[in-house]
Amino acid sequence: xxxxxxxxxxxVTEKGKDVELRCDPISGHxxxxxxxxxxxxxxxFLIYFQGNSAPDKSGLPSDRFSAERTGGSVSTxxxxxxxxxxxxxxxxxxxxxxxxxDTQYFGPGTRLTVL
Amino acid sequence: xxxxxxxxxxxSNEEEPVHLPCNHSTISGTDYIHWYRQLPxxxxxxxxxxxxxxxxxxxxxxxxxxxxxxxxxxxxxATLRDAAVYYCILRDPHSGYALNFGKGTSLLVxx
Numbered sequence: 001x002x003x004x005x006x007x008x009x010x011x012v013t014e015k016g017k018d019v020e021l022r023c024d025p026i027s028g029h030x031x032x033x034x035x036x037x038x039x040x041x042x043x044x045f046l047i048y049f050q051g052n053s054a055p056d057k058s059g060l061p062s063d064r065f066s067a068e069r070t071g072g073s074v075s076t077x078x079x080x081x082x083x084x085x086x087x088x089x090x091x092x093x094x095x096x097x098x099x100x101x102d103t104q105y106f107g108p109g110t111r112l113t114v115l
Numbered sequence: 116x117x118x119x120x121x122x123x124x125x126x127s128n129e130e131e132p133v134h135l136p137c138n139h140s141t142i143s144g145t146d147y148i149h150w151y152r153q154l155p156x157x158x159x160x161x162x163x164x165x166x167x168x169x170x171x172x173x174x175x176x177x178x179x180x181x182x183x184x185x186x187x188x189x190x191x192x193a194t195l196r197d198a199a200v201y202y203c204i205l206r207d208p209h210s211g212y213a214l215n216f217g218k219g220t221s222l223l224v225x226x
Contacts, residue, residue: 033214035213042216042218042219044216045213048212050212059213091158091159093158093214101147101164101166104151104159104214106159108158
């Protein structure tokens with residue numbers, strides 16, 4: 001079946017511009033996660049959605065970052081007034097259930113470059 | 116948070132078994148041990164997970180120490196495609212459900 005998809009695969013933007021990154025999770029998955037991976041760094045959790053519950057935004061690095069999930073499916077991560085330190089690969093993952101044994105399925109990521 | 120410790124890198128010959136160690140001496144009784152791997156230029160992919168007993172699946176085996184303070188991911192016959200960064204992760208109910216990726220072990224497989 002179809003996996004997690006993300007678009008665009010690459011995004012180059014100028015400092016100060018806003019960007020939107022999209023994630024299409026696996027159909028039926030109730031949990032959705034955003035992570036980012038900076039060059040040479042590990043994966044950093046950003047935000048997580050579970051069903052209709054309030055999202056866990058504890059990983060967002062600043063108020064320039066926001067995300068929404070419409071209809072419990074597609075999610076958009078928005079970065080306002082981008083900075084060069086925002087350059088990274090942004091990864092989306094989804095999972096079926098919110099349990100400790102649950103498996104997360106990752107998309108291919110969006111590579112964001114801020115000039 | 117319960118933390119994990121892995122070697123920075125390991126090297127293996129193709130078609131040889133590989134044992135990737137992970138120490139987690141502060142693991143709690145409810146923590147699951149998960150392994151993910153990330154191939155170059157790809158998102159992470161799930162490999163295997165366990166709680167107390169050893170586990171086998173089509174990708175690998177997971178051997179968990181009796182005291183659960185360490186575990187070993189076993190690739191029975193390494194292939195060039197297995198070259199990746201392998202992450203050992205504890206799923207901690209007190210830290211939410213996000214995966215806490217450390218630096219992992221970079222596995223090099225040589226022909």
